[in-house]
Amino acid sequence: xxxxxxxxxxxSALTVQRLRMDVIAQNIANAYTTRTENxxxxxxxxxxxxxxxQDKKFSQYLSESSAKFVGSGTKAVRIIEDPSPLKRVxxxxxxxxxxxxxxxxPNVDTDKEMVDLISATxxxxxxxxxxxxxxxxxxxxxxxxx
Amino acid sequence: xxxxxxxxxxxxxxVALPHFFVKICVTSRNFNxxxxxxxxxxxxxxxxxxxxxxxxGMSVFRNIKVLEKALDATLLKNHVITHNIANIDTPGYKRxxxxxxxxxxxxxxxxxxxGQASSINRAGHKISDxxxxxxxxxxxxxxxxMRPDGNNVDIDVEMSELAKNVIVYNALVQKISKEFEKIKMxxxxxxx
Numbered sequence: 001x002x003x004x005x006x007x008x009x010x011x012s013a014l015t016v017q018r019l020r021m022d023v024i025a026q027n028i029a030n031a032y033t034t035r036t037e038n039x040x041x042x043x044x045x046x047x048x049x050x051x052x053x054q055d056k057k058f059s060q061y062l063s064e065s066s067a068k069f070v071g072s073g074t075k076a077v078r079i080i081e082d083p084s085p086l087k088r089v090x091x092x093x094x095x096x097x098x099x100x101x102x103x104x105x106p107n108v109d110t111d112k113e114m115v116d117l118i119s120a121t122x123x124x125x126x127x128x129x130x131x132x133x134x135x136x137x138x139x140x141x142x143x144x145x146x
Numbered sequence: 147x148x149x150x151x152x153x154x155x156x157x158x159x160x161v162a163l164p165h166f167f168v169k170i171c172v173t174s175r176n177f178n179x180x181x182x183x184x185x186x187x188x189x190x191x192x193x194x195x196x197x198x199x200x201x202x203g204m205s206v207f208r209n210i211k212v213l214e215k216a217l218d219a220t221l222l223k224n225h226v227i228t229h230n231i232a233n234i235d236t237p238g239y240k241r242x243x244x245x246x247x248x249x250x251x252x253x254x255x256x257x258x259x260x261g262q263a264s265s266i267n268r269a270g271h272k273i274s275d276x277x278x279x280x281x282x283x284x285x286x287x288x289x290x291x292m293r294p295d296g297n298n299v300d301i302d303v304e305m306s307e308l309a310k311n312v313i314v315y316n317a318l319v320q321k322i323s324k325e326f327e328k329i330k331m332x333x334x335x336x337x338x
Contacts, residue, residue: 003221006228013232020235049236069225069284071242073232123234126301130228133312137224140319145326 003141005072006134010127012052012073017124019076020047024117031108034096041096042106044082050075082107206329211277212254213322219246219282220315226284227308230299237295241304246282253280 002008023045033042052075084107092101205211223244233239253276260276290298 006225009225009228009232013234016232016235049233051233051236051239069222069229069242071226071229073229074236119235126231126234126305129305130231130308133308134224134228137221137312137315140316143323144319145323 003138004134007131009071009073010131010134012075013127014124014131016047016049016074016076017120017127020049020120021117021124023047023079024113024120027108028110028113031106031110031113033106034094034103041086041104042108043086044084044106044108046080046082047076048078048080050077210322210325212250213318213325215250215277215280216246217315217318217322219244219250219280220311220318222282222284223311224308224315227304227311230304231301231308234297234299234301234304237297239297239299240286240288241299243285243287244282245285246280249280249283253277 027044030042036042051071052073053071086107087105088102089105090101091097091103094103097103226242226244230241256276287298292298292300
């Protein structure tokens with residue numbers, strides 16, 4: 001068993017939470033973007049998070065109740081676009097307004113993004129605490145028979 | 147100069163409270179003779195205990211082996227808790243737990259009922275060590291649910307488990323260090 005595995009597990013979670021924060025920042029920054037590269041308004045992005053295990057037969061391992069714990073944290077598998085409908089706002093003076101004077105705005109809700117940001121920050125902190133715990137254990141192990 | 151009164155008091159204490167006695171010896175280090183007598187008494191207690199263990203077929207490193215098992219399991223538990231915390235935002239994730247205390251307790255009970263812990267019994271046959279059968283179990287809790295997405299990690303539970311685990315680990319490290327100190331004391335015949 002690798003002593004420093006706990007660090008790797010927490011580090012993978014830190015990476016995922018940081019990616020979530022990056023994507024949230026991207027969403028907030030593009031809350032009013034009506035033109036993207038493909039010509040459509042910006043769509044809210046979401047990170048798909050999945051449990052990371054080194055072995056595909058993870059559940060089999062565990063049903064055998066062995067000490068082989070092969071879980072190795074978490075990983076972001078994909079960034080998808082939120083399929084929910086875009087906001088349709090009446091604004092005839094907008095350059096991207098259609099014939100009826102309606103503009104399609106991104107489906108980004110700033111409040112929702114802020115809440116997600118807080119959630120990501122808290123998860124990040126929880127993982128920092130886990131790293132600190134592992135660190136103090138590693139330092140204590142050095143004291144054996146001192 | 148020998149302070150006979152201190153020696154006498156110390157010896158009386160040693161009979162009643164061997165551990166308390168050691169403390170006294172440390173505080174009155176300048177009384178050379180006192181210190182030596184104190185250590186001798188302590189030495190005898192330790193040698194007696196360890197000799198008894200050896201006669202009973204017990205290895206000097208027996209306690210260390212038990213502690214090692216516990217340390218391994220605690221480390222595994224740390225990995226599992228960390229894994230749970232890392233997956234706090236994973237939809238559908240179910241938390242894992244480690245169980246080993248019951249097994250360890252059972253192994254120690256078994257050993258006591260056998261009356262001896264050596265790998266060779268009186269007839270010269272090898273017997274299996276119950277401690278070798280202690281393998282920590284990693285179990286998944288699949289029946290509960292914390293959030294609508296199916297995840298059942300409760301961050302408060304995990305963080306308190308983590309804090310508890312670190313304290314247990316530190317305690318075990320301290321205990322194992324003391325075990326080594328005892329053996330060292332016997333090897334050095336009670337001298338410091």
